[in-house]
Amino acid sequence: MNILTTPANFKAPWHGQAFALAVTLNEAGVFGWPEWTQAFGESLDTMRKDTPLDGSDDYYTAWIATLERILCDRDVVAADALAQMKKTGPRLLTPLRTATQ
Numbered sequence: 001m002n003i004l005t006t007p008a009n010f011k012a013p014w015h016g017q018a019f020a021l022a023v024t025l026n027e028a029g030v031f032g033w034p035e036w037t038q039a040f041g042e043s044l045d046t047m048r049k050d051t052p053l054d055g056s057d058d059y060y061t062a063w064i065a066t067l068e069r070i071l072c073d074r075d076v077v078a079a080d081a082l083a084q085m086k087k088t089g090p091r092l093l094t095p096l097r098t099a100t101q
Contacts (some may be wrong), residue, residue: 011056018063031070040066 010016026033043062047053053062071077077085 012060015057015060018060018067021068022063025067025071030074030076035070036066039070043069045058 010019020034024070025031026036031039040062043066044053047058047062047065053059068082072079072082
């Protein structure tokens, strides 16, 4: 799967990228699906406290938050390194960042 394109079942390229990243990390043994579902549910619950969710971008924003948390919790990436990368490094093509930014 080319994660830079938008498959028909994803409404935005970054939705597919987030999904592909999660699948790839699972296949690499970084986390199991039971751990993922638990952490993802917690991310959704946290987000619901601040705003109603509509199942669009917020759903995949929760995927990203969950991935970040698991990667930091497992020491795959240091929290400070992640924060720095989010400021300066490559990013998924989210609504807040386009391919030209």
